[in-house]
Amino acid sequence: MDIATAKPARDEMSGIPHHLIDILEPDEHFDLASYLHEARLVINEIADRGKLPILVGGSGQYVWALIEGWDVPAIEPDIELRTELEQRLAGQGVEVLAMELESISPETAKNTDLSNPRRVIRAIERVRSNTTAPVSPESNLRRAATPPYNTLIIGLEAERAVLHRRVLERLAAMLHRGWKEEVEGLMSAGHTTDDRAMSGIGYRQMVDHLEGRIDLDEAFRLTAVATNRLIRQQANWFKRDDPRIRWFDLTTDPAITTRSIIEIAQDWRAAAKD
Numbered sequence: 208m209d210i211a212t213a214k215p216a217r218d219e220m221s222g223i224p225h226h227l228i229d230i231l232e233p234d235e236h237f238d239l240a241s242y243l244h245e246a247r248l249v250i251n252e253i254a255d256r257g258k259l260p261i262l263v264g265g266s267g268q269y270v271w272a273l274i275e276g277w278d279v280p281a282i283e284p285d286i287e288l289r290t291e292l293e294q295r296l297a298g299q300g301v302e303v304l305a306m307e308l309e310s311i312s313p314e315t316a317k318n319t320d321l322s323n324p325r326r327v328i329r330a331i332e333r334v335r336s337n338t339t340a341p342v343s344p345e346s347n348l349r350r351a352a353t354p355p356y357n358t359l360i361i362g363l364e365a366e367r368a369v370l371h372r373r374v375l376e377r378l379a380a381m382l383h384r385g386w387k388e389e390v391e392g393l394m395s396a397g398h399t400t401d402d403r404a405m406s407g408i409g410y411r412q413m414v415d416h417l418e419g420r421i422d423l424d425e426a427f428r429l430t431a432v433a434t435n436r437l438i439r440q441q442a443n444w445f446k447r448d449d450p451r452i453r454w455f456d457l458t459t460d461p462a463i464t465t466r467s468i469i470e471i472a473q474d475w476r477a478a479a480k481d
Contacts, residue, residue: 208233210381210389211409226253233393233404238329239272240281246273250356259476267444268318274358276351285332292328301327308334318443322433325406359475361468362445365457367438374434378409378427387413387423408433 208214214228226249231237246262253260262270272279296304305321312334319330365373378386390413393405400406400414409430416426445452453471455464 208389208393208404208410210384210386211407211413213377213381231404233398234402236403238281239269239277240279242269243272243277243279267441271444274354274356274360276353276355278351285336288332288335289328292331296324296328304328304331307331311335318440320408320433320437320440322436323406323408323411324400325403329403357479358451359472360452361471362452362454363457364447364454369458370438371431371435374431374438378430378434381409382427387417390414391417408437 215225220228227242227245230245250260262273264270271277292304301322301324304324304327305316308319308321308327308331309316311331315330315334320326386409390410393410394414394417398405400411405411405414412421412426412430412433415421415429416423421429447454455468457464
């Protein structure tokens with residue numbers, strides 16, 4: 208799953224070791240607890256070599272869970288509950304399940320893609336299990352008493368109109384690179400939107416097109432809508448007034464912005480070594 212995930216290309220990764228890429232098949236289970244386990248192992252290994260781990264992207268929940276040292280127990284799926292929810296999904300649609308999630312945990316619903324059936328079902332399972340705190344950027348219930356890492360956090364921002372234009376440009380580039388063909392190959396290998404990864408943005412919309420429910424233009428439009436919705440959700444996790452984040456405007460001169468970030472990082476590393 209290379210294209211619709213916007214995975215860095217091989218030439219972009221040249222000379223820089225990347226980690227936790229291509230570690231799963233589309234139908235393998237992977238959740239926050241799994242991610243924290245794998246990421247912490249990698250960070251320790253990099254630090255043991257005297258190198259600087261750089262965490263890039265993506266989900267705000269995953270980023271803050273790692274930085275703040277959340278204690279997230281692994282949750283095995285409740286097969287009976289999963290079956291019940293999947294039957295309701297088939298008979299009533301994702302909207303009904305989304306309304307249930309909003310009623311039992313508004314904070315979790317606020318940070319869940321309510322159009323994604325897999326995410327909604329998993330969120331309901333998590334809330335009903337009562338083994339984790341409500342998922343909220345402001346929640347202190349999961350944080351370690353002392354953050355486990357000394358971090359410098361860099362945020363890249365732009366006006367919403369600029370981001371929307373970049374989303375459309377990215378989707379056009381995905382089509383050129385073989386977005387449709389990638390999903391066709393995954394479907395030929397037996398993967399469906401029942402696989403968690405295949406229900407992600409850009410995959411479920413293209414599946415709907417390939418199965419004849421919508422045309423290609425509509426798949427493009429719905430993917431753009433879902434991506435912009437994700438941008439709004441991410442803004443709940445990465446707030447402009449968060450004092451921990453050093454923000455830089457993407458629309459300024461990229462050479463100047465890059466140089467400024469490098470200088471800040473060098474000063475931070477020097478201070479950390481003192």
